[in-house]
Amino acid sequence: SKKPVRVAVTGAAGQIGYALLFRIASGEMLGKDQPVILQLLEIPDEKAQKALKGVMMELEDCAFPLLAGMEAHSDPMTAFKDTDYALLVGARPRGPGMERKDLLSANAQIFTAQGKALDKVASRNVKVLVVGNPANTNAYIAMKSAPSLPRKNFTAMLRLDHNRALSQIAAKIGAQVADIEKLTVWGNHSPTMYADYRFATVNGKSVKDLINDQEWNKNVFLPTVGKRGAAIIEARGLSSAASAANAAIDHMRDWVLGSKGKWVTMGIPSDGQYGIPKDIIFGFPVTTENGEYKLVEGLPIDAFSQERIALTLNELKEEQAGVAHLL
């Protein structure tokens, strides 16, 4: 049988953590033949550490055959030791009266420290997924704080936006999500993201031709996907958790086990393609194989798409400028 791999998860006692850990331990992320050791990080706060112990008790009670070990941590330097995968879910939420720049700098501190810790103690091949918001900029900060690790190992989660877009399109055209391919989401994980179905197909037919309604795209589809997080909060009284955890599983599983030729969306550091400045963590269409992602290059960008991409890029540039002095 395979040697266990180490999976670090931060914010492990939070709501996404609760929807995520059991699925990792059951083999849904890395495969039903891959034992895992969970290295769980929470803030040192007594309540958070106690809640984490509770979650670990439940993990024990599942008696998962693939769960080869479990550790609770309050310091990233121990939580990330030799870790092969790091899911950075914990982040500072926006508190009452907190301005955007306060939120950015509170998170910059967290992700600088975690990036440095990964740099020092994680496996040299660690695959990092940042879920905690602002996810793209937090991933950028962690990457910049870990100069000895390959840049390409730092990614941000756009998969929830991708999956949301997929379901909206399937409903619109009366198709199964499984039959839709070549969808992507460009940019920031925020309402400015640009979900793009221009290249999408359903059983080989063009989704754009089937919909053939640019007004729907602009005035219904994009706002629905962009504001879906807020709609969930409004309905459920809590932010998306199970769907976010599911997207994290999808992102890591496809990165590690391959997308079998299918396009998926990942937030990855740009190398300058599509006019996105180097190092900005941007949602792009990728395919994945042998543990590596590959950007889908050379797609035509029309005027409407150019405008939407510029909008989400500008937001990312502003976020980056807002944390520049902290790096």
Ligand code: NAX
């Ligand atoms: P919760 O508040 O339920 O849980 C977060 C947990 O992280 C808490 O237990 C907290 O103690 C812990 N934490 C905070 N700072 C930490 C640190 N420095 N080290 C370790 N743990 C720390 O939030 P939850 O609903 O689980 O959401 C987690 C993050 O995901 C939030 O930032 C949220 O905005 C973000 N999301 C990102 C999504 C995406 O698509 N990229 C979608 C879902 C979600 O909104």
